[in-house]
Amino acid sequence: MAAKDEAVRRLRELLGETALKEDPDFRAGISWTVSCAKESLVPVMKIFNECGFYMESLTGLDFQDTLELVYHMNTYEPRSRMAVRLLCPHDGEVPSVTGLFDSALWQEREAWEFFGVRFSGHPDLRRLLLPEDADFYPLRKNFGKVHAYRKREEVYG
Amino acid sequence: MAEQFPQPVQQQLYSLNLGPQHPSTHGVLRVLLTLDGEYILEADPIIGYGHRGHEKMGENRTYLQFMPNSSRMDYLSGLLYNHGFCLAVEKLAGIEPPERAKYIRVICAELNRISSHLLWFGTFLMDLGAFTPFLYCFDDRENILDILDRVSGSRLTYSYCRFGGVARDVDEVFIDQTRAFIKRLRSRWPDYHNLVSKNVIFIHRVRDVGIIDKDLARRFGVTGPNLRAAGIPFDMRKVEPYEVYDRFDFEIPTGTKGDALDRYRVRLEEMEQSCRIIEQALDQLPDGPYRQERVRLKVTPPRGEVYFAFESARGQTAYYLVSDGSAYPYRVHVRVPSFGNLHCLTAVLKETLVADAIAILGSIDIVVPEIDR
Numbered sequence: 001m002a003a004k005d006e007a008v009r010r011l012r013e014l015l016g017e018t019a020l021k022e023d024p025d026f027r028a029g030i031s032w033t034v035s036c037a038k039e040s041l042v043p044v045m046k047i048f049n050e051c052g053f054y055m056e057s058l059t060g061l062d063f064q065d066t067l068e069l070v071y072h073m074n075t076y077e078p079r080s081r082m083a084v085r086l087l088c089p090h091d092g093e094v095p096s097v098t099g100l101f102d103s104a105l106w107q108e109r110e111a112w113e114f115f116g117v118r119f120s121g122h123p124d125l126r127r128l129l130l131p132e133d134a135d136f137y138p139l140r141k142n143f144g145k146v147h148a149y150r151k152r153e154e155v156y157g
Numbered sequence: 158m159a160e161q162f163p164q165p166v167q168q169q170l171y172s173l174n175l176g177p178q179h180p181s182t183h184g185v186l187r188v189l190l191t192l193d194g195e196y197i198l199e200a201d202p203i204i205g206y207g208h209r210g211h212e213k214m215g216e217n218r219t220y221l222q223f224m225p226n227s228s229r230m231d232y233l234s235g236l237l238y239n240h241g242f243c244l245a246v247e248k249l250a251g252i253e254p255p256e257r258a259k260y261i262r263v264i265c266a267e268l269n270r271i272s273s274h275l276l277w278f279g280t281f282l283m284d285l286g287a288f289t290p291f292l293y294c295f296d297d298r299e300n301i302l303d304i305l306d307r308v309s310g311s312r313l314t315y316s317y318c319r320f321g322g323v324a325r326d327v328d329e330v331f332i333d334q335t336r337a338f339i340k341r342l343r344s345r346w347p348d349y350h351n352l353v354s355k356n357v358i359f360i361h362r363v364r365d366v367g368i369i370d371k372d373l374a375r376r377f378g379v380t381g382p383n384l385r386a387a388g389i390p391f392d393m394r395k396v397e398p399y400e401v402y403d404r405f406d407f408e409i410p411t412g413t414k415g416d417a418l419d420r421y422r423v424r425l426e427e428m429e430q431s432c433r434i435i436e437q438a439l440d441q442l443p444d445g446p447y448r449q450e451r452v453r454l455k456v457t458p459p460r461g462e463v464y465f466a467f468e469s470a471r472g473q474t475a476y477y478l479v480s481d482g483s484a485y486p487y488r489v490h491v492r493v494p495s496f497g498n499l500h501c502l503t504a505v506l507k508e509t510l511v512a513d514a515i516a517i518l519g520s521i522d523i524v525v526p527e528i529d530r
Contacts, residue, residue: 150487
């Protein structure tokens with residue numbers, strides 16, 4: 001069984017039918033989108049790890065009402081990229097997945113310094129690209145000049 | 158009786174800063190090494206010296222204004238980054254370029270890939286102390302830069318692609334020059350192999366050094382030639398074919414062990430495969446317009462997002478664009494291959510010799526401004 005189908009089957013069991021959304025045309029470059037709550041992030045990532053996925057990228061989106069973390073997971077098969085989306089308040093904390101993916105060690109450091117999301121359980125949460133004494137979060141929309149600062153439903157609604 | 162033996166001398170650990178002034182590091186990278194004698198116990202790459210905030214800049218510029226930024230991330234394969242960004246925006250906005258433009262882009266992108274690999278080849282061997290191959294490579298690379306300079310007007314940061322086409326059409330001279338270059342490069346392979354690939358000193362320095370196996374590559378998200386050297390034929394040009402790559406006949410070279418020698422062989426073979434793609438594209442190059450006329454300079458894609466992955470010279474690169482329906486992107490994120498490739502060093506460099514560290518660092522082929530963004 002392909003790694004993607006296996007992962008989808010196990011994610012369905014864990015999160016239920018409604019949390020997964022398929023894009024069969026691969027129009028946005030993502031085959032399945034998984035909406036996930038903070039509590040189930042580690043079990044979800046565990047499934048990805050066991051199915052042979054790697055963590056392609058981790059990034060954040062800043063909206064007026066919430067922050068959103070997007071994990072892109074991929075495996076070495078055609079068109080199998082999956083996105084895990086997680087909403088998190090501006091002063092919130094998210095469990096770290098460094099125990100499962102080593103690449104998260106740097107990717108979470110980057111997300112922390114640019115968006116101000118704390119990752120609980122990260123062993124070494126230092127600044128990665130910014131100066132050590134930086135006390136701002138540059139990719140938040142209230143830093144510097146931005147063109148628009150919107151609510152989440154204005155973009156995705 | 159054990160206590161009669163003297164306690165071992167306290168371990169003499171010391172720290173060594175490899176870079177930023179070290180001549181063998183590329184870009185401004187500092188690797189903080191903890192050494193026990195000549196053995197590395199811990200390596201911590203310290204990056205961010207070249208951080209310019211491209212992702213933030215993207216939020217304040219129109220899509221077209223961001224095009225020059227894209228080639229400044231990885232300045233050695235700028236055209237590949239332009240190409241990827243262009244395709245991402247076209248996918249988001251639903252623009253379809255004419256056939257001729259697609260072929261021109263592929264030819265130029267593959268030329269750029271060869272030039273990037275040639276520069277790696279030269280600097281890698283210079284890291285190992287061989288100066289002659291460096292001069293050979295730069296001689297060959299100069300040819301590519303001249304060809305691309307003629308069509309795009311720039312030698313490194315091309316910004317040649319446009320949404321719905323390319324900035325300028327190519328002519329007969331370009332085609333002749335490209336064909337002549339491929340012929341010339343092919344006549345160089347025996348020289349390269351005699352000079353380097355069969356060189357005993359070289360083989361002893363790189364064989365079984367810095368092994369990145371499949372599992373390690375997956376845990377750190379290593380992609381590109383470094384992953385293929387471990388034996389996984391994973392190339393976005395084949396796995397998720399974009400542009401017209403599915404029309405060409407080419408192979409994905411792979412290694413077996415994933416040591417520095419495998420990475421060297423994979424990259425050398427990739428240059429030959431790029432030559433094959435260019436030849437086929439030149440044969441099939443259709444006539445017609447090189448640019449779609451009806452695309453506005455200020456594109457306004459509909460609301461939504463796109464994650465577009467492509468193969469740059471260093472591995473899987475991706476643009477993640479979120480649009481709120483205006484002329485300015487709401488979010489621009491770039492997934493860069495060197496990020497994972499460099500992070501992997503923290504595990505690979507453990508318990509190796511300092512002299513091997515230079516060989517490993519060179520064989521991984523990182524471009525630091527790409528990581529810093």
